Amino acid sequence: MLARALARGQLHHALMLVGPRGIGKATLARGLACGLLCTAAPGRGCGVCGICQRVLAGTHPDVDWLRPEGAAGQITIDAARACHLRQQSAPYEGHAYVIIIDPADALNDSSGNALLKAVEEPRPGVHFILLATNMQAVLPTILSRSLPIRLGRLADDDVAGILAARAADISPERQRMAVLLAEGSAGVAIELALDPALDRCLTLLREAIRASAAGPSLIFGGDKGPLWTAFSAAVQEVAAAEADAQAQAAEAQAAVTGKKKRQSADKADKADKPKAKDAPAHLRWVAGRLAELWTLHLRERTRGRSGLPGLPPADRLSPAATVRQLAILQRFVARVDRNANVRLLLEETLLELGDAA
Ligand SMILES: [Zn+2]
Numbered sequence: 001m002l003a004r005a006l007a008r009g010q011l012h013h014a015l016m017l018v019g020p021r022g023i024g025k026a027t028l029a030r031g032l033a034c035g036l037l038c039t040a041a042p043g044r045g046c047g048v049c050g051i052c053q054r055v056l057a058g059t060h061p062d063v064d065w066l067r068p069e070g071a072a073g074q075i076t077i078d079a080a081r082a083c084h085l086r087q088q089s090a091p092y093e094g095h096a097y098v099i100i101i102d103p104a105d106a107l108n109d110s111s112g113n114a115l116l117k118a119v120e121e122p123r124p125g126v127h128f129i130l131l132a133t134n135m136q137a138v139l140p141t142i143l144s145r146s147l148p149i150r151l152g153r154l155a156d157d158d159v160a161g162i163l164a165a166r167a168a169d170i171s172p173e174r175q176r177m178a179v180l181l182a183e184g185s186a187g188v189a190i191e192l193a194l195d196p197a198l199d200r201c202l203t204l205l206r207e208a209i210r211a212s213a214a215g216p217s218l219i220f221g222g223d224k225g226p227l228w229t230a231f232s233a234a235v236q237e238v239a240a241a242e243a244d245a246q247a248q249a250a251e252a253q254a255a256v257t258g259k260k261k262r263q264s265a266d267k268a269d270k271a272d273k274p275k276a277k278d279a280p281a282h283l284r285w286v287a288g289r290l291a292e293l294w295t296l297h298l299r300e301r302t303r304g305r306s307g308l309p310g311l312p313p314a315d316r317l318s319p320a321a322t323v324r325q326l327a328i329l330q331r332f333v334a335r336v337d338r339n340a341n342v343r344l345l346l347e348e349t350l351l352e353l354g355d356a357a
Pocket of ligand 1: 034038039040041045046047048049050051052053
């Protein structure tokens with residue numbers, strides 16, 4: 001449908017791509033931008049010409065990404081205003097100017113207002129592509145001015161095909177697990193397959209399920225108990241992976257900028273390491289991944305299966321208890337990013353999950 005509209009030059013000026021995380025919303029947005037800007041294959045995009053390559057690399061001047069900034073995680077009014085000003089005299093180099101808002105629910109009242117007029121009635125050649133996982137969270141004024149395109153989940157076979165192409169050196173066993181966990185989202189499957197902390201997080205989930213079933217004795221079993229041992233092992237794995245990635249990035253930078261920078265990068269890296277160990281961001285990340293995996297485990301149950309392999313079977317839970325637990329996990333995910341004390345929140349949640357069973 002989109003390809004036909006593109007080829008006819010009738011692509012809607014404000015598309016809202018809606019779908020779960022990792023489903024390919026940003027990839028589709030880049031593809032549409034190629035179609036709008038490519039001169040080798042106009043109305044379709046070739047994916048290989050200089051224009052397409054710049055679009056795909058995120059460096060084309062006629063494609064602007066509006067993303068959240070700062071601690072509030074919102075698109076600022078300054079960024080929105082700058083975009084609004086640009087679109088008034090766009091397009092520049094090509095014959096289209098594409099503004100990708102990722103995600104659309106990061107627009108607040110003021111930044112949303114700054115773009116409202118442009119979204120409603122953009123100049124010829126100006127296209128807004130808004131990405132959203134949850135349409136309910138998008139400002140109604142923006143929502144009502146855009147055309148929603150819902151992206152469904154892919155079949156497991158398709159996810160497996162994409163994963164095999166992108167993460168070929170990952171063992172088939174791990175690939176299967178990632179496909180199962182990803183629930184039709186290729187981006188999530190790739191992320192999981194490459195995640196060095198996946199095994200640790202699955203061990204943590206096993207311990208967390210046991211602790212929630214056993215109650216306070218295991219939940220408050222102390223740092224040396226199986227639950228919190230598994231938790232810190234996962235956190236350390238995440239911290240180590242991040243330190244590795246930073247070291248690699250520093251090395252790559254050093255290769256470009258020469259030895260002097262390399263020394264300072266090494267120093268900075270060493271100085272960061274002790275702090276990185278228990279950084280709240282890592283605790284939150286692990287807690288979030290735990291809730292995500294737990295949710296998937298329970299969803300397997302709602303599909304009539306017994307849950308993820310290697311975990312206590314979820315089919316001992318009644319359907320009502322499964323729904324209650326899913327709601328508790330959803331609340332946990334919504335709170336974990338803002339909560340100062342991740343451990344306390346997790347303890348409370350595990351107690352609640354135990355009661356809900
Ligand atoms: Zn091209």
